[in-house]
Amino acid sequence: MRVDEYLRERLKRKRICLMTHIIVGYPSFEANLKALEIMAENDVDVVEIQMPFSEPIADGPIFVRANQMSLQRGTTVDQYFRFMEKATARFDFPLLMMGYYNPVFKMGEANFLDRLQSSGGRGFIIPDLPIEEGRNLFDRAKQKGLAAIPLMTPSSTEQRLKELGKAGSGFVYVVARKGVTGEHTKFEDDFADYVQKCRRATELPLAVGFGISQKQDLDFLVNHVEMAIIGTRILEIWENNGEEGLQAFLQEIKQYLERLC
Amino acid sequence: MDLFKFEHGREGYYGEFGGAFIPEILRSPIMELRQALQAAKDDPTFWSEFVALMKTYSGRPTPITYLENLTKYLGGGRIYVKREDLNHTGAHKVNNVMGQGLIAKRLGKTRIIAETGAGQHGVATATMAARFGFECVIYMGEEDVRRQRPNVFWMEQLGAQVVPVRDGSKTLKDAINEAMRDWVTNFDTTHYVLGTVCGPHPFPEMVAWFQSIIGREAREQMIQIAGELPCRVYACVGGGSNAIGIFQGFLDDPVELVAVEAGGKGLQSSKHAARLASNHGSVGVAQGYKTYFLQNEDGQMLDTYSVAAGLDYIGVSPIFSYLAQIGRVRFEAATDEEVVAAFQLVMKKEGLIPALESAHAFALALKEVPKMKPEETILINQSGRGDKDIFTVAEALSDKNWKEFIKQRAKNYES
Numbered sequence: 001m002r003v004d005e006y007l008r009e010r011l012k013r014k015r016i017c018l019m020t021h022i023i024v025g026y027p028s029f030e031a032n033l034k035a036l037e038i039m040a041e042n043d044v045d046v047v048e049i050q051m052p053f054s055e056p057i058a059d060g061p062i063f064v065r066a067n068q069m070s071l072q073r074g075t076t077v078d079q080y081f082r083f084m085e086k087a088t089a090r091f092d093f094p095l096l097m098m099g100y101y102n103p104v105f106k107m108g109e110a111n112f113l114d115r116l117q118s119s120g121g122r123g124f125i126i127p128d129l130p131i132e133e134g135r136n137l138f139d140r141a142k143q144k145g146l147a148a149i150p151l152m153t154p155s156s157t158e159q160r161l162k163e164l165g166k167a168g169s170g171f172v173y174v175v176a177r178k179g180v181t182g183e184h185t186k187f188e189d190d191f192a193d194y195v196q197k198c199r200r201a202t203e204l205p206l207a208v209g210f211g212i213s214q215k216q217d218l219d220f221l222v223n224h225v226e227m228a229i230i231g232t233r234i235l236e237i238w239e240n241n242g243e244e245g246l247q248a249f250l251q252e253i254k255q256y257l258e259r260l261c
Numbered sequence: 262m263d264l265f266k267f268e269h270g271r272e273g274y275y276g277e278f279g280g281a282f283i284p285e286i287l288r289s290p291i292m293e294l295r296q297a298l299q300a301a302k303d304d305p306t307f308w309s310e311f312v313a314l315m316k317t318y319s320g321r322p323t324p325i326t327y328l329e330n331l332t333k334y335l336g337g338g339r340i341y342v343k344r345e346d347l348n349h350t351g352a353h354k355v356n357n358v359m360g361q362g363l364i365a366k367r368l369g370k371t372r373i374i375a376e377t378g379a380g381q382h383g384v385a386t387a388t389m390a391a392r393f394g395f396e397c398v399i400y401m402g403e404e405d406v407r408r409q410r411p412n413v414f415w416m417e418q419l420g421a422q423v424v425p426v427r428d429g430s431k432t433l434k435d436a437i438n439e440a441m442r443d444w445v446t447n448f449d450t451t452h453y454v455l456g457t458v459c460g461p462h463p464f465p466e467m468v469a470w471f472q473s474i475i476g477r478e479a480r481e482q483m484i485q486i487a488g489e490l491p492c493r494v495y496a497c498v499g500g501g502s503n504a505i506g507i508f509q510g511f512l513d514d515p516v517e518l519v520a521v522e523a524g525g526k527g528l529q530s531s532k533h534a535a536r537l538a539s540n541h542g543s544v545g546v547a548q549g550y551k552t553y554f555l556q557n558e559d560g561q562m563l564d565t566y567s568v569a570a571g572l573d574y575i576g577v578s579p580i581f582s583y584l585a586q587i588g589r590v591r592f593e594a595a596t597d598e599e600v601v602a603a604f605q606l607v608m609k610k611e612g613l614i615p616a617l618e619s620a621h622a623f624a625l626a627l628k629e630v631p632k633m634k635p636e637e638t639i640l641i642n643q644s645g646r647g648d649k650d651i652f653t654v655a656e657a658l659s660d661k662n663w664k665e666f667i668k669q670r671a672k673n674y675e676s
Binding site for chain 1: 280281282283284285286288289290428429434438441442445446447448449543545546547548549551556558559560561562
């Protein structure tokens with residue numbers, strides 16, 4: 001089943017889906033697996049698993065440090081895919097590759113897509129690859145049934161939003177605000193207008209990320225988009241409160257979403 | 262040779278290098294900047310305004326100096342030097358910065374951010390911001406802050422906020438990443454004054470355009486002063502802005518263009534920043550553009566090293582990757598040891614103090630000039646002055662009196 005079909009299927013029994021995030025190799029592969037287990041127990045719908053990169057220009061300080069630590073501990077691209085293989089064999093939710101373009105470029109786009117597919121990955125999010133530069137990769141991914149997820153932003157024109165919607169597959173990552181990951185976003189009225197613009201530009205499901213850190217943020221999103229993305233907050237909780245903290249946080253979100261149904 | 266006549270759909274590409282690999286959120290400021298640059302290029306009054314500003318504020322045209330003593334001492338070809346060190350703030354960096362200041366004014370921006378390695382670009386940017394009345398934030402790797410404290414002091418005195426970057430290798434590449442993150446958040450009010458001919462299109466084109474003032478002047482001056490064009494032009498290359506500046510004056514002439522990268526502890530070691538002169542570089546995509554980088558087989562960037570903070574960078578201008586590939590520019594490297602020796606020789610024989618960055622160009626040129634004929638001439642770009650390097654040089658030379666002086670000063674502060 002394609003990722004967009006999967007999301008629509010899930011939305012038959014819940015009002016909004018949830019995507020979470022891990023950085024492979026940080027704090028360790030074992031911790032990554034444990035985090036995925038907790039995510040699976042708490043009805044998370046999709047997980048983006050980040051391939052660490054030395055120059056993560058779209059990430060905020062918490063992710064930047066985690067990328068570095070993972071690399072310092074020796075994480076390689078090969079280990080990344082072996083981890084993905086292991087995780088996709090064990091968990092039911094779709095896993096997406098999230099990362100920067102250079103490792104993809106170095107291994108070759110065709111090779112990357114083959115490796116992603118054979119590892120069970122269902123698509124990719126590459127924030128430093130604009131659709132102009134990524135045309136071949138996006139087209140080839142679509143042919144293989146993989147999700148090539150574009151990012152829509154508050155500064156995109158309506159024309160641009162249409163181009164982005166057309167280029168992508170799976171769903172669209174709607175960037176909640178300007179800036180990098182990990183700062184809190186205030187969801188206000190003009191955000192609804194922006195989401196409406198994104199909605200008009202594509203038939204793909206919309207997922208909102210950047211700065212979602214508490215269950216109250218979901219109140220707003222539940223009426224507007226198909227999926228909420230929580231990234232930095234998850235890592236912060238893991239770093240401060242370990243697996244118990246993550247369990248408690250995700251359980252709270254799960255119960256909150258169940259009450260909304 | 263028009264480097265900037267792009268094929269349709271290949272804007273910002275120099276052969277296979279360049280492009281704009283940016284997060285989608287930056288598309289709007291990048292498009293805004295492309296339009297502003299094009300409008301400035303199409304407006305004949307813009308360049309005159311820029312030249313007039315550089316004349317009255319920065320001391321342009323900078324002269325060309327004939328190095329008679331060194332020429333006699335070494336034998337071989339005659340040595341001329343383009344004196345970019347005589348610019349206000351002490352380096353060629355000010356050309357690009359003042360130009361981008363004019364662009365930022367046209368765009369109605371009120372805040373300026375920049376990254377800096379050696380600190381020269383940061384000082385130039387802080388100076389421009391003071392002159393034009395912009396708020397100014399400079400990102401600098403913590404390691405570079407340590408190496409270049411005098412420049413940090415000046416930036417702060419000029420009213421800029423200097424932010425030490427503690428990520429990664431704590432050098433220029435990390436400062437660039439941090440500046441990008443700021444720009445992603447604040448582009449409505451903020452212009453990012455990128456300091457070298459790297460980054461996403463249109464930065465390489467814009468920086469090269471403003472720096473072309475060096476080559477335009479140098480070509481004319483060589484004809485006037487030496488009576489002919491030089492046989493070779495030497496320039497150091499970190500990102501490549503001073504080199505592309507001077508080389509643009511001679512691209513269509515039968516002049517050999519020689520770029521000198523940081524050889525650090527030697528090309529056989531892993532401690533250097535020679536992306537094109539060594540065989541350690543490979544093509545990659547990072548920091549918004551495609552070029553040669555020092556990276557591992559997974560595409561992770563490696564740590565670089567140079568005695569000169571301004572050359573200590575993982576990437577190189579995409580324009581240079583192209584010019585090297587088509588054989589128009591010869592790439593070489595000079596080691597720290599050769600550089601310090603050249604620095605001392607130039608000071609003793611000519612009374613010039615080149616920046617350690619520029620001393621790379623001298624190191625190679627002085628090695629090659631004895632093999633040339635007396636009727637042949639070379640031109641070296643002295644991209645900046647070396648006062649900022651007093652700590653590094655004194656350390657490299659292990660100067661006893663200097664060490665004593667520093668100890669004494671430190672003692673004074675303790676009491």
